[in-house]
Amino acid sequence: MISFMSNDNLADIWRRIILGDGKSWVVFAHGTCVVLPDPAPGVDLAAQAVEILREYGPVHVGSPSADFGTVTLDPGPGWAVYGHHNDVLTYVGPDEVSDDSDLAVGLYGRHKRNRDGHELTVVHVEDKRPR
Template identity: 55%
Template sequence: MSEAGVWRAILTGARPWVLFEHGTCVVLTEPEGDLAHQATELLRTFGPVRGGGAAGDFGVITLDEGGGWLVTSYRPDVLTHVAPGEPPAESDVTIGLFGRSKRHRDATELHVVHVEDVAGPA
């Protein structure tokens, strides 16, 4: 399944979302205008990891049926998918650190790969 397909199954079309190259998804709770631009600005502001603060915090949610993990951030609208076999080990700490590093890459590279509006894929 494609990364966009994974997110489509997780989010079930409740709100628009934007997927970035390394698996980070920004869910737009108050969408307006250009969704890719709005998500890019949110990720640019709230995605980079900064030591000693909330930006370094994460949680790990195990997905059903071997779908991997979601790594949360201090922003509930910014999530990163980690696929099975992607992290070097399968402890929550390792998965969380790996997902957090993917989020940081997405927040600094800012390469949108998919936009999903509630009306369907864009």
């Protein structure tokens, strides 16, 4: 059971999830977000996030990249799935999985991160650096 999330919906979801007004972040097409807590002035945030996701997005079985954990969002709905980079998270909505177990949610989130790590399609940049 997979639903389509618009780019605006993804940005709104991540605005709700990310705590701290000073964190910049970048969202990719399948719901993966790379948080950039302290980017340097003048750095292209999208390019920096692409480099991080290029390295930490793809899944390689038997390596740390295949590991994951889930966090149930409060307030919900949905989950954030994390992996081997602290600043890379993937959103999984309740309408995307029919089984809400940690294993099913985590596997689906890892699959979405893998797709984002290969496709590297940026859909939103939230620049919170001081002006």
